[in-house]
Amino acid sequence: MNNSAMPTTAPGAVQSRPIARRTFQYLSIAAFALLLASCKDQSADVTPQVAAANPNGLVDNWILDNMREVYYWNDKIPANPDTTLAPDKFFDSILNKYDATSNPTGDRFSWIEESATELQASLxxxxxxTGMEYTLYLRSAGSDNIIAQVLYVLPGSPAEKxxxxxxxIISKVNGQLLSRTNYVDLLYGTSTTFNFGLASVSNNxxxxxxxxxxxxxxxFQENPVFLDSVYSVGGKTVGYLVYNQFVPGANNSTANEYxxxxxxxxxxxxxxxxxxxVLDLRYNPGGYTSSSANLASLIGKGxxxxxxxxxxxxNASITPLLQKEYGSSFFVQNFVTKAQNIGGNLSRLFVLTTDHTASAxxxxxxxLRPYMTVTTIGTTTYGKNVGSITITDDTGKIKWGMxxxxxxxxxxxxxxxxxxxxxxxxxxxxxxxLxxxxxxxxxxxxxxxxxISGTPGARTGVANANPLPAIGSSIQRKAGGAMMVKPMKALPL
Structure with a gap:
């Protein structure tokens, strides 16, 4: 169970106007090195009197300058936002917010966190x-009571032990029945020790x-490579992989061990x-595009x-600058050569999906769908066709990360x-x-x-197999819940 605060943003490095220095990092794709040379440390320009008058000004202006430069919808940022707001509220105030009716192509995914260190670790x-992920359901239609059904448990984690x-099925936490009014505090509050009371299913x-x-x-460091197996079915040799996050390696590792x-x-x-x-991405909310490209290159045919x-x-303003500095290759991710590629033996790919299947x-x-038949089995995926970078201040004076x-x-x-x-x-x-x-x-x-065997069973096409209304999942709290991050190198001063 992930107990981190609900996230709101991510990393990279750029410098231009007089602002505190920043570092950009993309989750996936090769290395990035934004152009925009020399950026002055804005904190040196802020007098004690000004800082006292507006304690949020330094961070808010750092946010604003970065967002005006790289935000996909930078043309939608208000001209004169209120830089006296708390940084998280200020960040939220300048977003091009999604609305299903009035702005269906708006932003559902940008976020900010008070600790850049924690943000980067979670990514x-x-x-x-606790080392488990779960889905929350109403105990019955119209009920105020809630249960948490465990989806998977990480090997070696406290939950497994x-x-x-x-x-x-968890129905109680610390002796209290889970309900609409208390589940957030009981599952995501400040406590780190939980007594989980279990329920069972009897006659439905x-x-x-x-x-x-x-x-x-x-x-705890999660290894996203959860399970792999090989089955013999109908004269076919079937590989099966459960992969739960696109992460090249452990936090602070440069070995790309995953x-x-x-x-x-x-x-x-x-x-x-x-x-x-059969690629099982049902609980995979995304991650680094570089790891996505690595996996796709192991699978793709031809x-x-x-x-x-x-x-x-x-965005339209930064595109020509990036084009001039790095050329058109900056904007593309080709497949890479992998000796382990099995695409030559495949004519199709099966992907298992849920609404947790997102982004990367x-x-x-x-x-892969332009190169081979991709058959999805499960429920509709999340719907994230946009990507982010992590932005932090490399001077260390601003602790936020977006x-x-x-x-x-x-x-x-x-x-x-x-x-x-x-x-x-x-x-x-x-x-x-389950x-x-x-x-x-x-x-x-x-x-x-x-x-694969050519004998579809009774499960094929089954919908509504779970009668309980779902109201959320701990997976939504994993590093933004739906992420596609491009890894970027820090830019030179």
Whole structure:
């Protein structure tokens, strides 16, 4: 369970006008090095009297100058925003906010955090957590009571050590029944020790039990490579991968060990003659575009450095500057050469999806569909076709970090038509009784295997398998809940 505050922004480095220096980082794609040379440390220009009159001015102006430069919708920023507001409120006040009716193409994703250090750690999968993710449901339609159904538990985490497993249903926390009025405080409050009271399903009815598990959250590094298996089905050799976040390596690591782990898995798939692939991204909210490109390059059929994975569209004012400084290659991410690529043995790809499948996960679907048949199984994806960078102050004087949207992505067929998500080719909703991931009887995997074997079973096309109304998920709190981050290098002064 992720107990970090709900995020609001991300990293990079640029310098131009007299503002405090900043560092830009993209989650995915190669390295970035914005141009805009020399930027003066704005904090040196702020007199004590001015700072006392407006204690938020330094941070707010740092936010404003960065956003006016790189924000995708920079032409929508108010001309004279109120720089006396608290930084988080100021940031929110200048966004081009999404509205389903009046502004359906607006911003749903930019966020800011008071601690740049915590922001960057969370983007790499390091958080204070119990080590489990869950979906929240109303106990019944119209009820005020809530349950949390465990979706997965991280190996070696406090939750696993306490005996919690996928499918467990939490109805109480610290002796209190979860409800609309208390679940935020009980699950996401300041406490780090939880006594989870469990319920069970009996005759399609939820029944509270006397079983409880005590878990203390700790700082924990999640390995996003959750599970891989190989199955023999209908004369086919099927590779299966559960991948839960696009992260190249652990926080503060430069080894890209998680990308290397994927390379090794696909090397094994190739050695075993895998000729069908099921990619399980149902709980993957996104991450670094570089890791997305790495995975796509292991899968794609007939891909390589000469083939476009995706391209970026930036705002109109910064595009010509980037074009002049770096050329057109700045805006494109081609596939890369991978000796472990299994695309030559594949004619299609199956991707398991839910509304937690977002951003860099959707980039996989969009980027590969011009090159091979991509069949999605599950429920409609989140719908994020835009990407962000992380912006921090490299002087250390400003502690905030923000993650603004700075580009929109397009595949090689110039498609970016999934802002409302990818509708599944085959609809399958996860049931209330969850089987372990990788179990061939599990609802989504069994549907994929049935498609591969040519004998679609009863699960194919099943919708509304869970009658309880969902109201949220802990996955939404993971580093923004839906992220596509481009990694960028710090710019020279």
């Amino acid at each position: 790499s999968g390091e958080t204070t957590t 306490a005996g919690i497993k996928r499918g467990d 009815t939820l029944v509270d039990t006397d079983v409880s598990k005590t878990v203390t959250a700790t700082v 990308d290397a782990q994927l390379d090794a898995i696909f090397g094994d798939f190739k050695a075993k003659g895998v000729n069908e692939l 891909v390589g450095p000469g083939k476009l994975y995706f391209r970026e569209e930036w 996960s959707e980039l996989i679907i969009n980027g 993650q603004p949207i700075v580009f929109k992505s397009y595949n090689s067929a110039n498609q970016s038509d999934y802002s409302t998500g990818f509708t599944p080719t085959i609809e399958v909703e996860e049931p209330l009784n 089987l372990p991931l990788g179990d061939v009887r599990e609802a989504m995997l069994s549907t994929a295997l049935a498609q």
